[in-house]
Amino acid sequence: MLYARTSPAEKRLLFREQLRSGELLRFPGAFNPLSAKLIERKGFDGVYISGAVLSADLGLPDIGLTTLTEVAGRGQQIARATELPAIIDADTGFGEPMNVARTIQTLEDAGLGGTHIEDQINPKRCGHLDGKAVVDTDTAIKRIRAAVDARRDPNFLIMARTDIRAVDGLPSAIDRAKVLVDAGADAIFPEAMASLEEFAAMRAAVDVPILANMTEFGKSELFSVDQLRDVGINIVIWPVSLLRMAMGAADRALDTLLVEGHLTSRLGEMQHRAELYDLIDYASYNHFDASVFNFHLEH
Template sequence: MAKLSPGARLRQATEESAIQAPGAPSALFGRLIERMGYEAVYLSGAAISAGVLGLPDVGLMTLPELVQQATYLTRSVKIPVIADADTGFGDTVNVERTVIELEAAGVAAIQLEDQELPKRCGHLSGKRIVETGVMCAKIRAAVAARRDPNLVIIARTDARDSLGLPEAIERSQRYLEAGADWIFPEALANRKEFEAFVAQIDAPLVANMTEFGKSPLLTADELAEMGYAVILYPVTLLRVAMKAAEAALATLGAEGTQRDLLEIMQTREELYELIDYKNFEAKDQRYFGGSK
């Protein structure tokens, strides 16, 4: 039996119910997400911009940087990776190359958004939105560039905040006509707006449950009941890890030792198990200890 492609596995995973996709700030987090039983992982532009580059999520990350992080992640996990490609790094020809490079890196889905550059975080005010035709052209370019028809092209619309809910829904319908597979409505204001998208968009929907934003933090069960296919938690792990690191640094500075932190640390053994250290040791022994 032929092995399913990443996109086919992601589509299959969403057929029965909604899946949760936490954002991975690094490949190590990706392994932990997989180990904890999640069916997909999100390569968040916000998490990579902040967690890897130390930069705000305003379109400063380059395509090669994103592709490198995608490659690290897809080589570290077996579950499908959903990649946030922001605005596609330029016009239609740039979108083509973005899709080619990310598909070659092994991702299952590529998300494109309808903001103008410089883009802004999806839950901040003041976003500028491109003309509908411009986004549709990008979607057509993305669809034409993919080699695997199961690679999922996700069209994210940021129109709700600046242009209103009806415009966001109308754009989403146009994006589906242009060839998008799934729709990601960003920064919806309340439960009724999430329900409105389900009622009017005939395609799998992606919900963003980012913290401290414009959307209410609905549960996975609530969103699954509505009919959403994927629920994203883009920066949750980075935020929790950074707060824990801040507390640890305060303790280390105040007490001059990390002794009181040991109980809340991942142990050396747990880390080695997660990164499969024993397998590398076994390989090393086999390469150096084998018969001549």
């Protein structure tokens, strides 16, 4: 009912314990609070909140147009809807190192479990597109150091994302990852790895958790959970998958409306009203008023 009973501090502590276990943690991307509830119900380990999804939700491309206020606000809405920890994409930190510091404290206050800061230049672009450019090593280090210095809860996870693999190759990505760990990064997000062997090489190079991005239609093959576990990956995300599935279904439904004039043929594909009410725990709101849930729904 209402929001999560687990406090943000407790979520972060439990998340850190999960990471120390060495088990691969599965973080599907939530595109709204309701999808976060579904991710929790299905038994996943956490929720990922993608910058690309937040941009798309506003009808914008993923090129750094969203603001810290927009990202933190949506992140809070999603994070508080679930007992699971939530990792949010903070792009390049929304500015210079002082802005990165403010970003970290704002995301802490919003109840997130952690975030990642990347080393692209502004305006940035999706990590699986061509034509990316990255900042120099000194600038990348300053972003991570500012994030670590600003953090108040030591369990808030600060992850460094590097996009340099697609620009200068794997050896440069490994070198960049090492210096970002030395700068204080708790984990590494090596974007657009080309093979399992590249993930394994990154795993061998650094002694912190590593995240694998299994986004569709990108540079990386869609490896299975078992494959990623076997090479020592600690977190896997599917950042845009649920949004893609939902928008694909919406597109087909609108076509059906145009052709048939109704959606009777699509009823079997829909979440039933009873399933929705169960997911949002409609009945529990009778705690406030017994007339709230005084009806019966047929499945």
